[in-house]
Amino acid sequence: MNYLTRAGEFELRDISPAKREIAGLITTSAVDRYMEIVEPRGARLENYLKNPVVLLNHKSWGLPIGKNISLEVHGDGLLARTQFADTQEGKDTYRLYSEGFMKAWSIGFxxxxxxxxxGEAGYRRRYTDWELLEYSAVTIPANPDALSNMLSGVESPRIREALEENGRTRNAGLDAQVRSLRSEVDAVREYLGMNERTAEDHHPDHGELSARIQYILQNHFGIHIRENNA
Known part of the structure; x- marks a missing residue:
């Protein structure tokens, strides 16, 4: 299998302003948006620790924004301490994390x-053995509405570009999702209206209606409904 990336939003555990260091989980055993689990205890760290660079958005062709100071399995997650570089990009990224504008990290493995x-395990796949290649700061705002505040204090052109691109991509994705959701809700309304116009003794297909509603809940809101056959 090829190189994969998995991102998640995690709380910081420690901040050291004098050294521009932060510590926090960069991955956990929780089910991710791909309905997969990356087991922290299955991580191979030896090769990564030989050159423990921290990247921005997995861009290996760019200069690193920091380096890893320590890395260990801690509880149900992988706890990393990151020191940001004494560059404008490093300083900007450190500020965005330390002030809570950014909380997401992403592993490349x-x-x-x-x-x-x-069966109904609640996930699709579990990775039990994997090699960490790198981890990255990812420019996903903790609060998307705070993007303008984030940009106001950022001096690095590279960081500004990444934040602005993320905002454009997010807005385009939300617009497409809203259009899709409206279309699916309209289809349910049309189906209900069709059944209202039928004869009084006609019973609607509740199975089809249930399937339509479950699709909307799962596809747009990540809500999975399990039927109780008892």
């Missing part, structure tokens, strides 16, 4: 072994 879920 090479899967070695995994198990696909069976």
């Amino acid at each position: 090479l899967p070695r072994a995994w198990k696909d879920a069976e």
